[in-house]
Amino acid sequence: MLVDDIGDVLITNDGATILRQLEVDHPAARVLVDLASLQDTEVGDGTTSVVIIAAELLRKGNDLIRSGKIHPTTIISGYRTALKAAIAFLKKEMVINVDSLSEDHLTNAAKTSMSSKIIGKEEDFFAKIAVDAVKSVKMKASMADQLDKENFEAAKTSSGEAADSTKVRYKYPLSAIHILKVHGKSSLESHLVDGFALNATRASQGMPTHVSNAKIALLDMNLQRHRMAMGVQVIIKDPKEIENIKQREMDITKEKINKILAAGANVVLTTKGIDDLCMKYFVEAGVICARRCNQDDLKRLAKATGGKLVVTMADMEGNEGFDPAYLGTCESVTEERVGDGEMLYVRGCKGGASTIVLRGANEYMLDEMDRALHDALCVIKRMLESNTLVAGGGAVETALSVYLENYATTLESREQIVIQEFADALLVIPKTLAVNAAKDSSELIAKLRAIHARAQHGEPELKNTGLDLIRGEIRDSIKAGVVEPAISKIKSLRFATEAAITILRIDDRIQLFPDPGRR
Numbered sequence: 001m002l003v004d005d006i007g008d009v010l011i012t013n014d015g016a017t018i019l020r021q022l023e024v025d026h027p028a029a030r031v032l033v034d035l036a037s038l039q040d041t042e043v044g045d046g047t048t049s050v051v052i053i054a055a056e057l058l059r060k061g062n063d064l065i066r067s068g069k070i071h072p073t074t075i076i077s078g079y080r081t082a083l084k085a086a087i088a089f090l091k092k093e094m095v096i097n098v099d100s101l102s103e104d105h106l107t108n109a110a111k112t113s114m115s116s117k118i119i120g121k122e123e124d125f126f127a128k129i130a131v132d133a134v135k136s137v138k139m140k141a142s143m144a145d146q147l148d149k150e151n152f153e154a155a156k157t158s159s160g161e162a163a164d165s166t167k168v169r170y171k172y173p174l175s176a177i178h179i180l181k182v183h184g185k186s187s188l189e190s191h192l193v194d195g196f197a198l199n200a201t202r203a204s205q206g207m208p209t210h211v212s213n214a215k216i217a218l219l220d221m222n223l224q225r226h227r228m229a230m231g232v233q234v235i236i237k238d239p240k241e242i243e244n245i246k247q248r249e250m251d252i253t254k255e256k257i258n259k260i261l262a263a264g265a266n267v268v269l270t271t272k273g274i275d276d277l278c279m280k281y282f283v284e285a286g287v288i289c290a291r292r293c294n295q296d297d298l299k300r301l302a303k304a305t306g307g308k309l310v311v312t313m314a315d316m317e318g319n320e321g322f323d324p325a326y327l328g329t330c331e332s333v334t335e336e337r338v339g340d341g342e343m344l345y346v347r348g349c350k351g352g353a354s355t356i357v358l359r360g361a362n363e364y365m366l367d368e369m370d371r372a373l374h375d376a377l378c379v380i381k382r383m384l385e386s387n388t389l390v391a392g393g394g395a396v397e398t399a400l401s402v403y404l405e406n407y408a409t410t411l412e413s414r415e416q417i418v419i420q421e422f423a424d425a426l427l428v429i430p431k432t433l434a435v436n437a438a439k440d441s442s443e444l445i446a447k448l449r450a451i452h453a454r455a456q457h458g459e460p461e462l463k464n465t466g467l468d469l470i471r472g473e474i475r476d477s478i479k480a481g482v483v484e485p486a487i488s489k490i491k492s493l494r495f496a497t498e499a500a501i502t503i504l505r506i507d508d509r510i511q512l513f514p515d516p517g518r519r
Helices: 015-021 027-042 047-067 072-094 103-114 120-136 143-147 150-158 240-262 276-285 295-305 363-386 395-408 415-426 428-436 441-455 486-504
Strands: 177-183 191-193 195-198 210-219 267-270 288-290 328-338 341-347 354-360 388-391 465-468 473-476 483-485
Touching: 015 027, 015 047, 027 047, 027 486, 047 072, 047 415, 047 428, 047 486, 072 388, 072 395, 072 415, 072 486, 103 120, 103 363, 103 483, 120 177, 120 191, 120 354, 120 363, 177 195, 177 341, 177 363, 191 195, 195 295, 210 295, 240 276, 295 328, 295 341, 354 363, 363 388, 363 483, 363 486, 388 395, 388 486, 395 415, 395 428, 395 441, 395 465, 415 428, 428 441, 428 465, 441 465, 441 473, 483 486
Parallel strands: 177 354, 195 354, 210 267, 267 288
Antiparallel strands: 191 354, 195 341, 210 328, 328 341, 388 483, 465 473
């Protein structure tokens, strides 16, 4: 529980969120905060793990420096060598390539991500929602998007597999998935909407509640009676002209609305206000109209429906008009009651969009559910885009630790000691998992290391062995359904090592304090 200086409360166990809320002054500690944010941006999950690994690498490096045996330059060089060897082994031996991911793989990955979160008890229910949501926004990737995958394909090619350049790549933009939080009912009342749900209501009860074959005008401007700008003076001689000015002010707005309606719009959504005068015209035309909509929501809706958010109706020549090409299209727009209020449901969007409506007891629970679901969505997206997965439950870290200890003995330099410390640091993940589950970490890690040593010396079928933290035993993580995207492990290793190296390179700190006597 985090309480800030104005008394706002935040309850979470998400590593990146906790670090983001802390006011960290120490420059080295700030590197670790940025590290968690980077992992959250790049992968979306594993933010706590990456900070734990980086901190352990720093502790090991600091102990070596204090012992006086190893120079920081040697430690940095050894860490880089260990990282390179670890990732090569990981891609060659631990990564499982899945050409066509089944529903089970994705659901298991989502469950693994949610297991430590607030929705862990209902992981089956939320995993299905998350998988369906990500699959619903599938679209073909452009050439620019495919460039990001070249490094991974190069790794496959180097391990003996030919990269198929003719294969069609798909992307799953999470920006097309809208998460809406509504107070009330239990978390199991949450549901997935095939379309876009907007937290807005009709501006007037006289408007229809359902429109089929909707054409949506998305506006970022006021639809209120036109008023002259401040400072403008109009001097008149005849009092009757005042009525003409007022009438003209009303006519200007009426002409704007008529141009929008003439373009074919039967749903109008605006981020600003609509007064009663303008509402009258929309009610007469049988149009659904909503005001004070969230601008980010309208931008998402514009992408989903193929429309455009219009800021002004003026063109380059000073005339006003509304191009029908700016209208978004969908099958239907309906107002439905959810919880204590109403929401607009936009269904049948051609651009592909889905909305997850979360229900929960209070704001704190809804916010934490949102963060947990975001992590699961990111995991599913990464797995679908890379088609690769690895075993969870500490299997990867233990295998890498055993491999690096053997690899270190092949070196004849001082880096051997550094790589052994790197290997030992990786065990912090399975140790932490065991401690958090109230199990004997020493005994479990010893068993796990013994099995992975056998796996690397003639028994490869044991390589996916991880921890069963419910029973306190060792098991095959793949068969148990504990899987993670390969990119999550690779990036967390890279980021943690780079952060540790960045801090180890620093040998002194010069801090300038302002002189109170100088002005």
